[in-house]
Amino acid sequence: MQLSVVIVNYYSKELPHCLKTLKNSVPLESEIFIVNNSPEKLNFEGVTIIQNNKNIGYAKACNKGIDAAKGRYILILNPDVIVGESTIKSSIRFMDENSEVNICGIKLLEENGSVQESARNFPKFLELVSRRLFKNNTLQTTNHKLPTKVEWVSGAFMLMRGKHYFDEKFFMYFEDVDLCRTVGNVWYCPYARAMHKTGYGSKKNLRLFLEHVKSMMYYFLKWH
Numbered sequence: 018m019q020l021s022v023v024i025v026n027y028y029s030k031e032l033p034h035c036l037k038t039l040k041n042s043v044p045l046e047s048e049i050f051i052v053n054n055s056p057e058k059l060n061f062e063g064v065t066i067i068q069n070n071k072n073i074g075y076a077k078a079c080n081k082g083i084d085a086a087k088g089r090y091i092l093i094l095n096p097d098v099i100v101g102e103s104t105i106k107s108s109i110r111f112m113d114e115n116s117e118v119n120i121c122g123i124k125l126l127e128e129n130g131s132v133q134e135s136a137r138n139f140p141k142f143l144e145l146v147s148r149r150l151f152k153n154n155t156l157q158t159t160n161h162k163l164p165t166k167v168e169w170v171s172g173a174f175m176l177m178r179g180k181h182y183f184d185e186k187f188f189m190y191f192e193d194v195d196l197c198r199t200v201g202n203v204w205y206c207p208y209a210r211a212m213h214k215t216g217y218g219s220k221k222n223l224r225l226f227l228e229h230v231k232s233m234m235y236y237f238l239k240w241h
Contacts, residue, residue, distance in 0.1 A: 018046055018047070018048060018088045019047060019088060019089055019090065019109070020047040020088045020090050020091075020092060020105065020109065021048050021083075021087060021088030021091045022043065022048070022050065022091075023050050023052065023082030023083060023086065023091060023092065023093050024049070024050065024051050024052070024082075024094050024095070025051075025052045025054060025075055025078040025079055025082070025095075025096075026052070026053045026054065026055060026059065027055050027072060028055045029096035029097060031096050031214060032051070032096040033061075035097065035098060035099060035100075036061055036064065038099050038100050038101070039100055041102055042100045042101065042103070042105040044106070044109070048065065048086070048087065048088065049064045049065065050064070050066075050067055050082040050085055050086065051064055051066050051067070052067045052069065052079070052081050052082045053066055053067065053068050053069060054073060054075075054078050055072070056070075067081050067082060067085065069081075074187070074188035074189055075183075075187070075189040075192060076183035076184060076188070076189070076192040077183075077185045079093055079192075080182050080183055083182060084182075089178075089179070090177065090178060091176075091177045091179070091181075092105070092108075092175070092176050093172055093174075093176075093177070094173070094174055094175075095172070095173040095213065097213060098125070098173050098212070098214075099211060099214070100174075101211060104123065104209050104210065104211045105209075107123075107206070107208045107209035108121055108123055108174075108206060108208075109176070111164065111204075111206045111208060111209065112176060112178060115204070117202055118178065118202055118203075119177065119201060119202040120170065120176065120177050120178070120196070120197055120200055120203045120204070121175075121176040121204050121205075121206050122136055122167070122170025122171055122174060122204070122205050123176075123205075123206055123207070123208075123210055123211060124205075124206075124207040124210040125173060125210070125212070126210060127212070127215065135170060135171040135174075135205070135213075136165065136167040136169075136170050136171075137167065137168065137169055137194075138167075138169075139168045140233075140236075162207055163207070164204055164205065164206050164207070164208070166203070166205075167203055167204065168197065168198070169197035170193070170203055170205055171193060172192065172193030174211055181196060181199075181200050183195070183196055184196070184239075186235055187232050187235065188231070189228055189232065190228060190229045190232040190233070191232040191233060195236055195239070195240075198240065
């Protein structure tokens with residue numbers, strides 16, 4: 018098995034479109050898992066559903082998919098990411114040609130075509146407290162037209178070589194930062210690209226904001 022794709026779903030309206038484009042992009046030797054944290058029953062042809070009886074959190078749900086995966090590469094993919102026909106092929110080719118790379122992120126685009134900051138330096142506490150944004154500690158991916166070794170990449174599209182498990186103490190947020198810091202040898206590959214419909218839920222929802230703060234505090238206590 019060349020590739021296993023793990024998607025965590027929680028009431029995502031974009032999931033059907035994500036799957037439609039994904040199936041046109043994945044290699045023949047692939048499997049797709051949806052780990053469903055919402056109570057709605059899902060049924061998609063050619064997709065394995067792992068149903069949870071409650072929302073167990075993003076990190077723990079990802080780990081369920083990773084545990085079931087049989088692929089040489091494992092792709093963690095958000096359901097609001099729309100891949101192109103060559104997205105998966107280009108990112109796998111990059112991993113095949115660079116055996117030292119453990120995790121690969123790609124160029125993620127907004128719906129208007131602007132480039133998201135999907136490759137970043139590790140966050141600094143005071144910057145996050147003061148702004149709760151990553152602007153001051155971010156690699157500007159628009160200036161990186163060649164593959165670049167980075168500190169961490171967005172978990173919206175994270176291609177891993179083999180199995181690397183998330184710290185399940187993160188319910189959501191910061192689990193991708195933590196994993197990249199744990200595993201190392203993380204690269205940004207701009208040759209592959211996809212569209213990511215960012216929602217920035219923690220800016221609009223008090224519960225998500227509190228989860229963001231909780232994860233942030235755990236991350237800095239763990240690493241500092």
